[in-house]
Amino acid sequence: MSSTSVEIRFVLNGQEVLAHVEPHYTVLDVLRNSFSLYGARESCSQGLCGCCTVIVDDKCVSGCLYLAVALDGRTVHTIESLDASGELHPVQQAFIDAGAFQCGFCTSGFILMSKQLLESNPNPSDAEIKNHLAGNLCRCAAYPEIVQAVRLAAERMNPSAQEV
Incomplete structure (x- = not known):
């Protein structure tokens, strides 16, 4: 953890989580590096293709552009949450x-x-x-x-x- 990292708490796929993020980290960075979730994919890195889509507070956003620090206090759902019950959505x-x-x-x-x-x-x-x-x-x-x-x-x- 560096001196510039920020602690954020949010609900991820139904579980309250804590992460330490750098101010420039995106949602994709945090999902992949902190939680090993790889369903959202980085492709264009410009928010133009939709491969990185995640749901934040019931709204789809581009995970490659959305800064992780903005997740603090929010609710996030990824593709991995859709079959959490063992059945496909x-x-x-x-x-x-x-x-x-x-x-x-x-x-x-x-x-x-x-x-x-x-x-x-x-x-x-x-x-x-x-x-x-x-x-x-x-x-x-x-x-x-x-x-x-x-x-x-x-x-x-x-x-x-x-x-x-």
Whole structure:
């Protein structure tokens, strides 16, 4: 621990945690180095691709840009929290069932963004799905399958909304 490190406390995937961070550390730095969580991935380092997406206080953020010191007192969820009960989240299962990934590098960001969308809009149109996910990039170009996966997850999470 250096003389410039700052102590932060936050809730990570349901557990209260403590970390000592340098002022320039990002959320990704802390997740990887302090907690060995590797689901959020660094790719562009500019907040443009969505691979580093994590949820902070119920809002998706770019973990490569969000400074770790800003986590103090907040709640953070990573892709690792979605199957904490031993079962896949419906969005995760829909991505598998729809084949909505190839290499998988971007998948955790797409899943978290899709989860956030479906929590606020349980029956989004294809245009709404595409708009919400516009900040996430898939280098394998699995976009049609990703939209299909979000529709499938929406149907499974809220069957009554599909009957309209």
